[in-house]
Amino acid sequence: MHIPPGYLSSEVAVGTYVVGVGVCTAAVWKANRDLSEKQIPLLGVMAAFVFAAQMLNFPIPGGTSGHFLGALMLAVLLGPLTACLVMAVVLAVQCLGFADGGLDALGANIFNMGVVAGAGCYYVYVFLKRFLPKTRAGFLASAAVAAWFSIVLSSAFCAVELWLSGKLPLGVTLPLMVGIHSVIGLGEAAVTVGVLTVLMEARPDLVRDRLSTRTAAMVAE
Secondary structure (H helix, E strand, C coil), rough: CCCCCCCCCHHHHHHHHHHHHHHHHHHHHHHHHHCCCCHHHHHHHHHHHHHHHCCCEEEEEHHHHHHHHHHHHHHHCCHHHHHHHHHHHHHHHHHHHHCCCCCCCCHHHHHHHHHHHHHCHHHHHHHHHHHHCCCCCHHHHHHHHHHHHHHHHHHHHHHHHHHHCCCCHHHHHHHHHHHHHHHHHHHHHHHHHHHHHHHHHCCCCHCCCCHHHHHHHHHHH
């Protein structure tokens, strides 16, 4: 759902830049304070994975595009702020190196795919995890539903930003974006569950660090 250049008004572009930069600044401070040595290689590997997966996208009428996101998966493994920071780096490289998303829209893309999808929808995952069984299945179900929400909600924000910029009518863009990304979200959920399942088998310690004591014990079984 990268927004290309020239699609946002200056007010929307500046506003989303301010929020995105503010959250990323807080993320840098928190990463310097809290990020453990064993998480640093994971951060690099997951950034590379998300970067590669997002490059496989397809156009959506109205000027945007649909693709795998990975923000919620990053938030589960690294925490919401660190996930937003990783997404910002991925999106900046895509924008500056591959012309995927406009420079004037980079703030909005970071806001939609980092702040909303990663940092914001992480709390959807936390909420669901509180009420679902404290088991491996409950953990994966929480991540799957939150991953679906992450891509649908970020697409909705994208539609609203285009509407606020006076480019497209909300009554057309919002249902189109949300409808298409509701389907893409199913793939997002499946990939998220697949990656987390592989990590639970290969490196369960990386997943346990982000879980409650009881759920971590279930993951280790």
